Amino acid sequence: MNLIAEGAITFETEGAFYNPKMVLNRDINVAMAGTLDLSDYLDALSASGVRGLRVAREAGVQKVTLNDFSPQACQLIEKNLSRNGLAGTVTCINANVLLHEQHFQAVDLDPFGSPSAYLSAASRSARSYLFVTATDTAPLCGAHLNSGIRKYMARPLCTDYHREMGARILLGLAARELARLDKAMQPMLTHVTDHYVRTYLRVIKGAKEADKCLQELGYVEHCPSCGNFVLRDEPLLEGQCRHCSASTALAGPLWLGRIQETQVIEKALSWKGLSRRAIKILGTCSREIDAPMYYDHHSICERLRITPGKIDDTIKRLQESGYRASRTHFSGLGIKTDAMMPEVEAAIRPA
Template identity: 45%
Template sequence: MNVRSVKEGDTEVLVPVPEEGANFAPSAAPVFFNPVMEMNRDISIAATSAFLKRMEPDPEKTITYVDALSASGIRGLRVANEIGIETTLNDWSEDAYKLIQENIENMGIGDHTFASHKNANVLLHEKHFNIVDLDPFGTPAPFLASAARSVVNLLEVTATDTAPLCGAHLNSGIRKYAAIPLNNEYHSEMGVRILLGRVARELSLHDKAMVPLLSHATRHYVRTYLHIRRGAKQADKMLKKMGFIAQCECGNREKVYGLAVHINDKCSLCGKEYLISGPMWLGELHEPEFCDEIIEEMEQRDLGTKEMSVKMLEFCRDELSIPMFYDQHLLCKKLGVSASTIDTLITALRDNGYKASRTHFSGTSFKTDAELPDIERIIVNIR
């Protein structure tokens, strides 16, 4: 296996490269390594470190982290090197396992870093970890049950199967996430909430609950950081934030909370039939204070994607905790008017007494507590 040295943050590791003549795609290498995910990993380092400061861990107790689907191992190796907690890097691939062992030895971190060569589900069913990180090639769905059982404090999940999550591959999304997504203007947020809904249901089986600290859709993936709380009452409280979205082609949408609910089949504005999506998470996606704590961590670290990451985190911090966002250009096309700047529209909504914010999901989108007729009236009257 051909390897080369790369540096991310303060960590230098060996990663695989495709064989000569192979298509130069990450998946063409004998062990998967994707340089495009550096931003994901940078934020992971800062978020994990920020969470540990919140925990104020007992120095007598060991904090354990597992990168359950390590591939090249770069994520877990960075955690071990840049944060310094006890880290387990696991992968089913023999090549990946050997490369991880080589990097651990080269980096001199063997006192608190361990390579594992197991099926990820087996490992997660065998042991509990304070922090469980799932970063699969594709869907995390096959590993969510074991991760929900294993995790104690913080669950970090990446999903790169955005087509099933966001409704482009409807049947695949239904099979993997036991929910119906809609491929519409807010499909990116739909994907985040479908994933969170599946995680919430898995956690509830173990009398655990989640509090989303940060959840974002960036490029081709979804990523979430979930604070875990224990107890049946906490799980019951969490499930009250599950629900459905009823969407009409006129643009009207209705949120319905609960898992066994009555949903009107006709739109309250135009009378046409609703399309129903869910069940999904309708609660908060971020905790603003935690976003600030991540930003503070990033500012103190040498990270290659710092500027871009901080900008995205600021959008997450400041966006309203309201499902789902509206696309300004789509509304303007429907109304036959030219679009103002997004900041002008948000100011107009606020001036009319509504809450409004930008969103990290799209540069042309916004969130508001205004109803559709009021949004359209304000758009038409903007000068």
């Protein structure tokens, strides 16, 4: 028997999938579940059950349901619950069937690969919160274009800001799936870490709220030549870069609204037991300005054929010029700002 300790639980994994590289994901998940004071939580694709078990023990959620389609995995979950002295409901059913049959305060989708096959049913089931992980970053970020279009009903592009592109493509699909059910979403925390996208959504009922939510969808007109980008409400058949006059490409539809809720994230930061890396990610997310996409500092320097200076100095110059600017968790070389490319280049160039 191979026992693994993670957080405050001990568990077996034999016969079920377990990814030790997702510990950080689960650490932050516990902090968010505790911050939101959840009372009812579904781990729709449980495998070994580690995610749901940690939510029950560490976040103190009273009603936790752990589901998996595999009978062997469900037997393992029962054993892991017993080993940790926890009570929980274990269901052995196709996740989409369960999500159509029952409603939960919080629904958590953490699949192997894309969550797109489950988002419609999860949107129906979630009463207050929807948490989603996507590990298929290649389709989301534009590296596998056709796969991204099929799974997310949107066109991603592989750009310098591809990590945020992937997150907003996922959020765009979630917004559309919820809107079909007269529901809206408010992203509280969205982070792209290692090989996955993770987002925590507040779900709000009402057709009017859904209509407002859909107004946050749009497109990004991107210039492959210089890296300039422009946000668009409507798609364009073809475009020309206003900065270098090259032909542009269009990404979307995707989410252009807020992706972080500072108050919630700061509360999660006070959760005991967070690793240094989790604290760094949450702290950076809480300080990010609300501006879609980001500029890659070194990519611009390479194009301008200049030696890169300090990113913080560029951010300071942008702020002194009246623009909002910040670092971003998406990339250590990224600059979030409401300035356009000419202003960013001017801030980067040495005096």
